[in-house]
Amino acid sequence: MKTIYPSSITKAVSELCIRANHVLRDDVLQALKLALRRESDKKAKRIFKAILENAAVAKKERLAICQDTGLPTVFVELGQEVRIKGDLRSALAKGVEEGYRRGFLRSSIVRDPLARTKPGYLPPIMHIDIVKGKKLKLTVLPKGFGCENKTQLKMFLPTACTEEIKQFIVAAVKAAGPDACPPYVVGVGIGGTADYACLLAKKALLCRITHNARRTTQLERDVLREINQLRIGPMGLGGKTTALAVNILTYPTHIAGLPVAVNISCHALRSATTTLCA
Amino acid sequence: MKKLTLPLTEKDIISLRAGDEVFLTGTLYTARDQAHRMIAEAIARRKRIPFTLKNAMIYYCGPTQAQKGKAIGACGPTTSSRMDIFTPALLNAGVKGMIGKGQRSLQVRQAIREHKAVYFLTYAGCAALLHRYVKKAKVVAFRELGPEAVHQLYVELFPVIVGIDAQGTDVYKKRGI
Numbered sequence: 213m214k215t216i217y218p219s220s221i222t223k224a225v226s227e228l229c230i231r232a233n234h235v236l237r238d239d240v241l242q243a244l245k246l247a248l249r250r251e252s253d254k255k256a257k258r259i260f261k262a263i264l265e266n267a268a269v270a271k272k273e274r275l276a277i278c279q280d281t282g283l284p285t286v287f288v289e290l291g292q293e294v295r296i297k298g299d300l301r302s303a304l305a306k307g308v309e310e311g312y313r314r315g316f317l318r319s320s321i322v323r324d325p326l327a328r329t330k331p332g333y334l335p336p337i338m339h340i341d342i343v344k345g346k347k348l349k350l351t352v353l354p355k356g357f358g359c360e361n362k363t364q365l366k367m368f369l370p371t372a373c374t375e376e377i378k379q380f381i382v383a384a385v386k387a388a389g390p391d392a393c394p395p396y397v398v399g400v401g402i403g404g405t406a407d408y409a410c411l412l413a414k415k416a417l418l419c420r421i422t423h424n425a426r427r428t429t430q431l432e433r434d435v436l437r438e439i440n441q442l443r444i445g446p447m448g449l450g451g452k453t454t455a456l457a458v459n460i461l462t463y464p465t466h467i468a469g470l471p472v473a474v475n476i477s478c479h480a481l482r483s484a485t486t487t488l489c490a
Numbered sequence: 491m492k493k494l495t496l497p498l499t500e501k502d503i504i505s506l507r508a509g510d511e512v513f514l515t516g517t518l519y520t521a522r523d524q525a526h527r528m529i530a531e532a533i534a535r536r537k538r539i540p541f542t543l544k545n546a547m548i549y550y551c552g553p554t555q556a557q558k559g560k561a562i563g564a565c566g567p568t569t570s571s572r573m574d575i576f577t578p579a580l581l582n583a584g585v586k587g588m589i590g591k592g593q594r595s596l597q598v599r600q601a602i603r604e605h606k607a608v609y610f611l612t613y614a615g616c617a618a619l620l621h622r623y624v625k626k627a628k629v630v631a632f633r634e635l636g637p638e639a640v641h642q643l644y645v646e647l648f649p650v651i652v653g654i655d656a657q658g659t660d661v662y663k664k665r666g667i
């Protein structure tokens with residue numbers, strides 16, 4: 213059995229929180245630059261330049277890309293040959309707290325969703341999967357709630373056609389409109405159960421979005437084209453790019469149903485990953 | 491491009507048209523969900539709050555903490571529509587303008603027209619960039635709300651775009667969104 217100590221998990225998570233929030237993902241940066249080149253509308257071009265400048269300022273001054281540093285979500289893939297000497301969940305939470313404090317990130321979590329007392333850093337959302345192997349993979353996704361609030365789930369009939377699903381995804385983006393900081397990255401989960409489709413939709417946001425990094429499917433390309441025809445554009449003020457990418461993840465499902473979840477991310481799609489070896 | 495000083499005069503406000511790009515210099519007050527709830531409650535109960543709403547410019551923003559030597563942390567706009575239910579009461583109490591992101595309700599649009607106020611958009615998701623325009627910041631109310639407390643900000647040439655003008659014209663409706 214290989215051993216990993218909680219202190220190294222805490223340290224890694226803390227660094228991931230800071231990296232994710234201060235340094236925009238390079239694939240997102242690349243997609244934004246491409247969108248700027250393709251844009252012809254003057255105002256849209258100016259907004260793209262502001263978005264890119266924002267990323268540069270954040271990186272240089274070690275500042276959050278967005279003031280909404282999210283409800284930090286930690287995805288863990290724990291190799292089953294790894295032994296953790298201590299409590300994994302508290303190591304993760306401690307890492308989040310440390311990272312958020314050190315990185316001057318916002319305390320946005322209310323302990324009681326109804327009483328809504330003074331916000332703090334904890335707890336994060338933790339998704340822990342046990343996988344094969346002897347590594348521990350950690351991913352932090354600090355997703356803001358402007359776009360999280362636009363999440364949609366629909367339980368389709370198993371006889372529904374692809375076109376209906378396409379229209380549902382496009383309608384979800386249209387409903388988000390200018391509110392959730394377009395241009396968007398659209399995560400979609402198709403299949404599984406209601407809860408699992410939602411998780412897939414969120415995990416889809418972790419897939420890289422530059423075209424040479426991941427082969428897109430026909431459905432993803434079709435949906436993206438239709439979304440961009442909405443011409444919501446950056447800040448909702450018009451332009452060619454309403455979404456930078458559409459990522460769809462699928463999973464087997466039941467004969468009686470077809471869950472589809474849409475999780476929209478703003479242009480400030482932030483995440484960071486690292487792998488610890490025992 | 492227009493440069494305006496806060497507080498805006500009635501003449502300033504009336505001259506603005508949806509879509510205009512403007513640079514603001516002067517004092518803003520941050521307020522978001524919980525602060526709005528508390529301000530609206532204070533207005534309803536005729537209780538005093540520690541800053542004046544008359545002619546105020548409200549910025550829907552909950553900044554991150556400032557690093558040493560800086561006025562403020564990252565400070566971009568939050569989604570305005572969540573404040574829609576409170577906005578008419580604030581306009582009634584004298585607020586002259588709001589800065590945020592995204593669409594507003596029909597009621598807010600009507601109240602803006604009725605009170606000759608203005609709704610601005612600012613660069614959404616550009617919180618690091620926007621922090622450069624904030625020269626001073628201090629908490630003036632509801633400190634217990636943490637990042638949701640009301641911060642008084644002094645800004646210089648803060649970039650905004652008119653979202654809804656005093657005639658009630660909405661930049662998004664104009665575009666058919």
Ligand code: SF4
Binds near residue numbers: 278359480
């Ligand atoms: S939607 Fe994204 S970019 Fe916009 S305020 Fe929220 S976290 Fe920031």
